[in-house]
Amino acid sequence: MMTxxxxxxxxxxxxxxxxxxxxxxxxxxxxxxxxxxxSAAEFLKSGPSNVAxxxxxxxxxxxxxxxxxQSELAKANIQIPIVFITGHGDIPMSVRAMKAGAVEFxxxxxxDQDMLDAxxxxxxxxxxxxxxxxxxxxxxxxxxDLSRREQEIMALVTAGLMNKQIAGExxxxxxxxxxxRGHVMQKMGARTLPDLVRMADILGIRRPK
Amino acid sequence: xxKDLRTSTKLVLLCGxxxxxxxxxxxxxxxxxxxxxxxxxxxxxxxxxxxxxxEVYAAVxxxxxxxxxxxxxxxxxxxxxxxxxxxxxxxxxxLQTSEIAQALVETLGLWSRNPGSDIxxxxxxxxxxxxLASRIADDSNLALDPDLDSFHVQDLVARKLPAFLxxxxxxxxxxxxxxxxxxxxxxxxxxAQILEPLLRSTTDEMEATLAAAYRGNPDGSLKRAVDGAxxxxxxxxxxxxxxxxATSAGGDAAGRDAAAADHLYRDALNGAVGLWQVAQSELDRxxxxxxxxxxxxMRLTLALIGALAALSIxxxxxTHRHIVGPLERLEKVASxxxxxxxxxxxxxxxxxxEIGQLAAxxxxxxxxxxxxxxxxxxxxxxxxxxxxxxxxxxxxxSIAHEVNQPLSAIVTNGGVGLGWLAKAQPNLDxxxxxxxxxxxDGRRASEVIVSVRxxxxxxxxxxxxxxxxDLMRQVLALVHSELESQRVLxxxxxxxxxxxxxxxxxxxxxxxxxxxxxxxxxxxxLTDRGRLLLVKSQLHEGRDVLVSVADxxxxxxxxxxxxxxxxxxxxxxxxxxxxxxxxxxxxEAHSGRLWASARDPHGTVFYVQLPGPSSSRG
Numbered sequence: 124m125m126t127x128x129x130x131x132x133x134x135x136x137x138x139x140x141x142x143x144x145x146x147x148x149x150x151x152x153x154x155x156x157x158x159x160x161x162s163a164a165e166f167l168k169s170g171p172s173n174v175a176x177x178x179x180x181x182x183x184x185x186x187x188x189x190x191x192x193q194s195e196l197a198k199a200n201i202q203i204p205i206v207f208i209t210g211h212g213d214i215p216m217s218v219r220a221m222k223a224g225a226v227e228f229x230x231x232x233x234x235d236q237d238m239l240d241a242x243x244x245x246x247x248x249x250x251x252x253x254x255x256x257x258x259x260x261x262x263x264x265x266x267x268d269l270s271r272r273e274q275e276i277m278a279l280v281t282a283g284l285m286n287k288q289i290a291g292e293x294x295x296x297x298x299x300x301x302x303x304r305g306h307v308m309q310k311m312g313a314r315t316l317p318d319l320v321r322m323a324d325i326l327g328i329r330r331p332k
Numbered sequence: 333x334x335k336d337l338r339t340s341t342k343l344v345l346l347c348g349x350x351x352x353x354x355x356x357x358x359x360x361x362x363x364x365x366x367x368x369x370x371x372x373x374x375x376x377x378x379x380x381x382x383x384x385x386x387e388v389y390a391a392v393x394x395x396x397x398x399x400x401x402x403x404x405x406x407x408x409x410x411x412x413x414x415x416x417x418x419x420x421x422x423x424x425x426x427l428q429t430s431e432i433a434q435a436l437v438e439t440l441g442l443w444s445r446n447p448g449s450d451i452x453x454x455x456x457x458x459x460x461x462x463x464l465a466s467r468i469a470d471d472s473n474l475a476l477d478p479d480l481d482s483f484h485v486q487d488l489v490a491r492k493l494p495a496f497l498x499x500x501x502x503x504x505x506x507x508x509x510x511x512x513x514x515x516x517x518x519x520x521x522x523x524a525q526i527l528e529p530l531l532r533s534t535t536d537e538m539e540a541t542l543a544a545a546y547r548g549n550p551d552g553s554l555k556r557a558v559d560g561a562x563x564x565x566x567x568x569x570x571x572x573x574x575x576x577x578a579t580s581a582g583g584d585a586a587g588r589d590a591a592a593a594d595h596l597y598r599d600a601l602n603g604a605v606g607l608w609q610v611a612q613s614e615l616d617r618x619x620x621x622x623x624x625x626x627x628x629x630m631r632l633t634l635a636l637i638g639a640l641a642a643l644s645i646x647x648x649x650x651t652h653r654h655i656v657g658p659l660e661r662l663e664k665v666a667s668x669x670x671x672x673x674x675x676x677x678x679x680x681x682x683x684x685x686e687i688g689q690l691a692a693x694x695x696x697x698x699x700x701x702x703x704x705x706x707x708x709x710x711x712x713x714x715x716x717x718x719x720x721x722x723x724x725x726x727x728x729x730s731i732a733h734e735v736n737q738p739l740s741a742i743v744t745n746g747g748v749g750l751g752w753l754a755k756a757q758p759n760l761d762x763x764x765x766x767x768x769x770x771x772x773d774g775r776r777a778s779e780v781i782v783s784v785r786x787x788x789x790x791x792x793x794x795x796x797x798x799x800x801x802d803l804m805r806q807v808l809a810l811v812h813s814e815l816e817s818q819r820v821l822x823x824x825x826x827x828x829x830x831x832x833x834x835x836x837x838x839x840x841x842x843x844x845x846x847x848x849x850x851x852x853x854x855x856x857x858l859t860d861r862g863r864l865l866l867v868k869s870q871l872h873e874g875r876d877v878l879v880s881v882a883d884x885x886x887x888x889x890x891x892x893x894x895x896x897x898x899x900x901x902x903x904x905x906x907x908x909x910x911x912x913x914x915x916x917x918x919x920e921a922h923s924g925r926l927w928a929s930a931r932d933p934h935g936t937v938f939y940v941q942l943p944g945p946s947s948s949r950g
Contacts (some may be wrong), residue, residue: 138817139737145744152751210736231740235747
């Protein structure tokens with residue numbers, strides 16, 4: 124359990140060293156790894172993490188505000204859940220942050236538990252996203268392993284066509300379609316047709332025109 | 333030159349020119365009239381002289397040899413001579429008649445010594461009298477009379493009647509000679525024959541002259557006055573001429589009818605003298621009337637001119653009183669307003685004319701100006717208050733943030749400590765670190781509170797003896813995290829032996845805060861060089877305190893160096909442009925100076941100079 128937990132990391136970006144250190148101490152207490160940065164630029168320099176992570180971000184940053192940093196990250200396609208903290212939050216600010224996908228918006232001084240709950244939620248969300256990403260990339264790899272013909276047949280099958288129709292469409296015999304279809308089910312690891320349909324959905328496969 | 337004169341001077345000049353013109357005109361008018369009057373008076377004098385001549389005629393022709401016997405009450409020859417001398421004396425040098433008059437007087441004297449005998453002397457008297465009458469008429473302007481009626485009357489009086497009387501006398505002398513000597517020379521006979529038609533023609537001429545005089549007298553007064561006497565003369569002359577014809581026809585009967593002829597002669601003489609008298613009195617009347625008329629007209633003209641001049645002077649005075657005077661007062665008030673800036677001044681002038689309206693409009697304008705000034709002042713104070721509130725708001729946000737940061741850390745650290753202690757195996761090192769953090773952060777928050785309390789300890793209006801260095805340290809404590817987060821390197825050189833100054837601490841701190849915040853903002857875009865903030869305090873000129881805040885920022889353009897202290901001037905993208913102008917007014921309210929200069933090689937230095945304690949100024 125401990126090892127699994129320590130695979131997660133919380134990044135703290137706050138220009139006040141006291142706040143930064145106290146947060147680090149809090150996360151260490153619940154067994155989370157924490158890393159503090161005095162500015163957004165410093166955080167970017169450290170490079171992307173390959174474990175589940177989240178960002179605790181002070182809205183009031185010098186150089187670049189936390190909200191601007193959030194949109195910068197989105198633009199650079201860096202997907203990391205953000206928990207905002209602020210000394211003087213107001214409603215428009217929090218609305219903007221939440222709309223842009225923030226997990227939570229906490230006003231200093233915040234309760235420990237609120238912070239830990241928010242961080243937990245953020246980490247779970249990141250882990251889930253990473254898992255989904257991982258599953259999708261597995262599927263992608265399997266789909267790419269299919270032959271061209273098999274990929275065509277998978278698209279038509281998942282579009283709801285019967286073997287006979289597929290055979291007509293591709294100028295093949297019904298038997299050949301059946302064989303290919305068996306290969307597709309096997310290679311994609313789909314036990315039933317609905318499984319295959321869901322996979323096609325995830326991969327975004329559409330019937331070719 | 334003229335246009336720069338004062339309006340009152342112009343008016344006076346205008347009046348002067350006007351009066352001079354009027355005076356010149358009046359003078360020429362009066363002179364002309366006086367000449368005419370003098371002309372008429374001279375005529376009148378001539379006419380009076382003629383009256384004396386007429387008496388001479390009357391007296392001389394009533395005596396022998398012209399008449400049969402002298403009239404019982406007759407004026408003596410001496411009286412006549414005296415009267416003539418007096419008339420000549422009265423006429424004076426105006427008439428050049430003295431020689432003729434003298435000759436007449438002498439002839440009269442010669443004749444009077446041989447009365448009734450010497451025909452030649454008698455004829456001489458008549459000839460000289462006629463000469464005198466003619467000369468009088470010529471020299472007294474009577475012959476030049478401008479009016480038709482009086483011209484013809486004077487002709488009658490001065491020439492025709494003397495001629496008639498002279499011819500009458502000549503006839504009588506011839507008759508007398510015929511009666512006494514009974515022997516007339518051929519020449520005398522011829523003369524006697526001519527004289528009768530001559531007399532007739534003379535009477536005809538007199539009639540024609542009178543007719544012309546009547547035509548020249550439109551009101552007819554002349555005809556009414558003279559016509560009776562003329563008719564009497566004509567009839568007596570006609571009777572005399574008739575008698576004369578009878579005498580010459582029947583020459584022998586002359587002696588018999590001597591008494592009757594003499595009677596006829598006297599009638600003719602009296603008729604002629606009567607006509608003369610009446611005509612001459614009419615002439616006097618006409619002349620006198622002309623003089624009176626001229627005088628009357630002159631007086632009227634003078635009165636009119638005087639009235640006009642008085643009216644124009646009244647108009648000038650009114651113009652001055654109602655236009656120039658109010659304008660001068662207007663001008664006085666306007667310059668007083670522009671000098672004293674006292675917009676409560678008003679012009680005390682009420683009238684419904686344009687000047688009154690101008691004064692009212694001017695007063696309205698002053699009132700509007702005063703109101704605008706008041707509004708402006710109000711707006712300025714409002715603006716200053718708003719700027720102050722903005723500063724206060726920013727300050728409050730800054731304080732809240734400064735307190736909130738350590739508080740937040742304290743809360744988190746407290747939670748951490750509690751969390752560890754709740755575990756079966758607490759990590760005491762972590763707990764210790766958290767507790768130490770709590771203590772540090774608590775102290776930090778307390779410091780902020782202390783400096784805030786320092787800022788608001790007393791009422792802002794109060795002036796206290798304060799140390800500039802302490803004040804600056806409190807401000808620096810407030811901006812500590814700001815400087816840290818902006819990575820500004822702070823360098824302080826506070827001179828410790830600086831005297832205390834008397835100042836409003838809150839206002840002064842706001843000035844310092846403003847200068848430091850400006851300095852930090854001037855450096856926040858720097859990437860290529862260090863961000864250095866140098867705060868110094870020092871003695872200036874031995875007694876004043878000089879505080880300087882220097883940055884290594886972008887600097888201020890030389891052209892803007894003075895304008896940055898103006899209201900609403902700003903070089904920042906977000907700013908009201910009130911900060912530095914308020915700072916300067918605060919410092920100036922402390923009798924100090926606030927200025928800026930460029931710093932070498934980069935940035936700006938702001939200087940605050942404050943007067944030291946007055947007691948040390950000895």
